[in-house]
Amino acid sequence: MGGRLSRARDATGLTTAELARRLGVKTSTIQAWESDRSQPRANRLTMLAGVLNVSLSxxxxxxxxxxxxxxxxxxxxxxxxxxxRLRRLHEESGRVIAQIEQDLLRASNSQ
Incomplete structure (x- = not known):
């Protein structure tokens, strides 16, 4: 679990100190959880999942x-x-190019 905890913390951009502050625990506690030296209790697990925006499972x-x-x-x-968006712009550019070609053809035929 420690690796997933570390990965989720990194994904949210939190330091161990910031996560510890949000959970009301010591930085050393977060470090112990991330290195699998200890496990958070159930209430902290729920808080961790919420703060880190991951599912408990x-x-x-x-x-x-x-x-x-x-x-x-x-x-x-x-x-x-x-x-x-690029495809729509490409299609519109094609229509504009065709219109310009028609206009040029008309202009050259009227001379």
Whole structure:
């Protein structure tokens, strides 16, 4: 569990001291949890999951979405949205190019 705790803390950008302060424990306690020298009690586990924005089942057993998985899915969504936007712009550019070509053809035929 210590590795998952450390990973989730890193994903949220918290230091051990900041996490300790939020939970009302000592920094050494967080360090002991992360190195698997001790385990948090049930009430602290629930608080940890909430503060770190992970599910309790992921924190305890590694079951479910990890913080990195959520970040990846957000990245995929952002890239997909940008790709959609780029395709729309590409289509619009094609229409503008076709219109300019027609205008040039009309202008050259009227001379």
């Amino acid at each position: 992921w924190l305890l057993h590694g079951i479910g979405a990890s913080p990195a998985d959520e970040s990846r899915s957000e990245l995929v969504q952002a890239v997909s949205a940008n790709l959609k």
